[in-house]
Amino acid sequence: MIYVSKLIKAFGRRPVLRGIDLEVPAGQSVALFGPNGAGKTTLIRIIAGLSRLSSGQVLLGGQDAQQAGPALRRYIGFVSHNPLIYDNLTAEENLLFFGRMYETPELPQRIDQVLEQVGLAGRRKDVVRTFSRGMIQRLAIGRAILHNPPILLLDEPDTGLDQQAADMLRRLLVELGSGDRTVLLTTHNLERGIEWADRALILNGGRVRFDALTGELGGGHFRRIYSETVGGL
Amino acid sequence: MSYLRKVLAIVWKDVRAELRTKDILSSMLVFAGLSVLIFQFAFDLRADNVRLVLPGVLWIAITFAGVLGLNRSFILEQDRGSLEGLLLAPVDRSAIYFGKLIGNLLFIFIVELLLLPLMTVLFNVWLLSPALLLVVALGTVGYAAVGTLFAALSINTRAREVMLPILLFPVMVPVFVAGVQAVSRLLDGDSLADIVRWVQLLVAYDAIFLAAAMLLFDYVVEE
Numbered sequence: 001m002i003y004v005s006k007l008i009k010a011f012g013r014r015p016v017l018r019g020i021d022l023e024v025p026a027g028q029s030v031a032l033f034g035p036n037g038a039g040k041t042t043l044i045r046i047i048a049g050l051s052r053l054s055s056g057q058v059l060l061g062g063q064d065a066q067q068a069g070p071a072l073r074r075y076i077g078f079v080s081h082n083p084l085i086y087d088n089l090t091a092e093e094n095l096l097f098f099g100r101m102y103e104t105p106e107l108p109q110r111i112d113q114v115l116e117q118v119g120l121a122g123r124r125k126d127v128v129r130t131f132s133r134g135m136i137q138r139l140a141i142g143r144a145i146l147h148n149p150p151i152l153l154l155d156e157p158d159t160g161l162d163q164q165a166a167d168m169l170r171r172l173l174v175e176l177g178s179g180d181r182t183v184l185l186t187t188h189n190l191e192r193g194i195e196w197a198d199r200a201l202i203l204n205g206g207r208v209r210f211d212a213l214t215g216e217l218g219g220g221h222f223r224r225i226y227s228e229t230v231g232g233l
Numbered sequence: 234m235s236y237l238r239k240v241l242a243i244v245w246k247d248v249r250a251e252l253r254t255k256d257i258l259s260s261m262l263v264f265a266g267l268s269v270l271i272f273q274f275a276f277d278l279r280a281d282n283v284r285l286v287l288p289g290v291l292w293i294a295i296t297f298a299g300v301l302g303l304n305r306s307f308i309l310e311q312d313r314g315s316l317e318g319l320l321l322a323p324v325d326r327s328a329i330y331f332g333k334l335i336g337n338l339l340f341i342f343i344v345e346l347l348l349l350p351l352m353t354v355l356f357n358v359w360l361l362s363p364a365l366l367l368v369v370a371l372g373t374v375g376y377a378a379v380g381t382l383f384a385a386l387s388i389n390t391r392a393r394e395v396m397l398p399i400l401l402f403p404v405m406v407p408v409f410v411a412g413v414q415a416v417s418r419l420l421d422g423d424s425l426a427d428i429v430r431w432v433q434l435l436v437a438y439d440a441i442f443l444a445a446a447m448l449l450f451d452y453v454v455e456e
Contacts, residue, residue: 050317052455073323082314084321088250100242101322103235127253143318 001026001151001182002047007056009042009206016042018206020056024199026150029173029183031197031214033190035230038203040186041080044155047184048078060151074102077144077152081159083136084143087129091120091139094128095146102147110146118142118172134165141172152176154185158192170196194222202229239324243332247306248339257305261344265298269352283356288416291360292372292409294348295341299376300398302340303384306333311388320454330450334381341373364425365416371435372412375442379404382446386453411435 007020017039024030032040045051047058049065049072058065060075078084085094092111099107115121118138128136137157144152154173158166173196176183187193194200194214200222202210209229217225251257272290276282310316310333319329349369353360380401387396415431425432 048321050320070323070325073321076321078317078321080314080317082317084314084318086246086250086309086315087313088254088256088309089246093246093249097242097246098318098322100245101239101319101324103238103323 001028001061002184003057003059004043004047005057005059007043007046007058008054009039009046009051010054016206017046017053020203020206020208022201022208024182024184026182027180028199029185029197030199030201031193032184032186032201032203033188033193033226034186034203039206040203041155043203044078044080044153044184044186048076048153049073050078074147075149075151077147077149078155079137079140079144079153079157080155081157083140085128085136085139088127090125090127091115091131091142092124094139095142098143099146104147114142114146117145117175119168132165133160134162134168137161137165137169138172141169141176145176150181152181152183152185154183156186156188158187158189166192190223190226202226204230236325236328239322239328240332240335243319243329244335244339247333247336250309251336251340256309257302257340258343260305261298261302261340262347264301265294265344265348266351268294268297269348269355273355283358284417284420287352287356287358287360287420288413291348291352291369291416292412294352295345295369295373296376296402296405296409298344298348299337299341299373299380300401302344303337303377303380303401304387304394304397306337306340306381307384307388308393316388316454326451326454327447329454330381330385330447333385334377334446337381337384338373338377341377342370345369345373358420362419364428365419367425368412368415368419368428368432368435371432371439372408375408375435375438376405378439378442378446382442382450382453385450407434407438411438 002024004020004022007017008015009017020043034040042051046053047065053066060072063072065072095111095114099111104110115124118141120135120139128139158169161169185196194217197214200212200214200217201208210225269290276286349360383400384397387393387400390396411431411434415428418428
């Protein structure tokens with residue numbers, strides 16, 4: 001579903017990604033780890049179409065993400081630590097607006113469904129600026145899944161969340177990640193990432209340094225691998 | 234149809250948010266009103282000099298108030314990263330430009346609709362003739378077309394609120410010159426037929442910059 005080949009990205013003369021090869025089949029959840037500046041966000045933004053690559057190729061569902069028209073963006077739901085929603089609209093108005101932009105069929109019913117799913121049905125008429133950080137992040141996830149995308153990209157979705165909100169996010173992600181949806185997420189929380197994903201990747205210095213299925217990794221074991229991979233460079 | 238629906242969705246979103254907060258309109262209206270009053274005191278506008286100075290006062294009030302609105306409209310997009318939310322949508326990015334442009338035009342027109350009667354009363358000069366309204370509308374379209382593009386450009390710069398007027402005003406010189414000249418001639422009693430060259434200049438400016446902005450917007454917002 002996501003195919004990345006020889007991906008290089010440089011900002012001016014500073015290379016951030018130095019030749020990433022990655023293949024994520026449909027239905028797989030991948031957690032991307034790495035220190036700040038490793039290139040995680042840049043990789044996710046390139047896959048989302050928010051940033052141009054310097055060279056290489058990104059295919060989504062077999063289509064070249066850089067060459068394809070706007071219609072390919074329908075494949076993607078994107079959540080970052082920035083919620084990408086409007087503070088001065090209500091939760092319902094935000095979803096109504098983004099639903100119109102994605103031409104989501106049966107929009108009113110879909111909005112009801114998504115608000116239930118993210119636990120905000122009772123606050124649908126409230127303006128977003130009155131929401132807590134956890135509620136805003138849940139609405140951001142609602143916005144990202146409203147058009148039912150086959151690919152979900154999550155860039156540090158747990159940043160700034162307390163334990164309770166993070167637990168709710170985990171439940172939501174497990175639900176969203178089931179079935180054929182492909183999920184690629186970045187997080188600094190190793191245990192949480194291992195728990196959420198089927199596969200773990202460590203990115204450092206713009207390259208993939210480690211790639212394994214999470215079923216083969218214990219939390220403590222992975223922490224040691226992470227320290228060795230990141231610290232040894 | 235799909236393209237138009239998405240443009241209108243963006244306009245709806247901006248109007249809905251503005252109706253709730255009145256952030257943009259209130260600051261533009263207060264600024265425009267205050268600047269007209271300051272000019273009134275500064276130049277001691279009387280019957281013998283008012284027709285000479287009034288066209289400049291009108292365009293300065295529109296321009297400065299407009300900058301506030303243009304800046305605010307993109308700062309609100311930037312606050313929660315919502316501009317990226319728009320860029321992720323499966324829509325040609327020119328639709329985002331036109332949606333933002335129509336919203337900005339709407340807000341500037343509302344300010345003008347209140348500013349022109351206010352100036353008519355304050356200076357005792359009739360500023361609501363159809364010809365004058367046409368000139369103001371044409372100038373505003375050009376101003377908003379370039380302003381919306383440059384507001385999107387300056388939003389990612391460090392001194393974003395200062396950057397917009399620095400970028401925008403030099404490019405706006407043809408609109409100011411044509412606008413001031415046309416209004417001035419209309420106040421002197423000329424008809425629309427007498428100022429057709431200035432009107433043509435405004436129409437040409439609008440067409441060129443609307444087309445250029447539509448083509449350039451994708452590059453301006455892309456990382």
